[in-house]
Amino acid sequence: MKEKKTKIVMTVGPASEDEKTLAGLFRAGVDVVRFNFSHGDLAEHSRRIKAVRRAAAKAGKPVALLQDLGGPKIRLGDFEEGEITL
Numbered sequence: 001m002k003e004k005k006t007k008i009v010m011t012v013g014p015a016s017e018d019e020k021t022l023a024g025l026f027r028a029g030v031d032v033v034r035f036n037f038s039h040g041d042l043a044e045h046s047r048r049i050k051a052v053r054r055a056a057a058k059a060g061k062p063v064a065l066l067q068d069l070g071g072p073k074i075r076l077g078d079f080e081e082g083e084i085t086l
Helices: 019-027 042-059
Strands: 010-011 032-036 064-068
Touching: 019 042, 032 042
Parallel strands: 010 032, 032 064
Antiparallel strands: none
16 A cells, blocks of 8 residues: 555544544544644643543554644643753
8 A cells, every 4th residue: 555645634633532522533544633732731631632542452453643833822840859961
């Protein structure tokens, strides 16, 4: 089979987050699932990622995950060890 040069990307959301719908989309040709990290929380995204992985396994197709962060802003946090050397 000839390798595709393009990918079909979908954004997962309330209307497309159940495993049955996702598996159908993967069988129809979706290659990449986009997660909009501008909205939602860790629990919501974690639940959706697990559903995508289960649905991809059911569809027998590798699917890439794309994390889309919000626009330009400073993202700061603390390191567990207090510092990091690069």
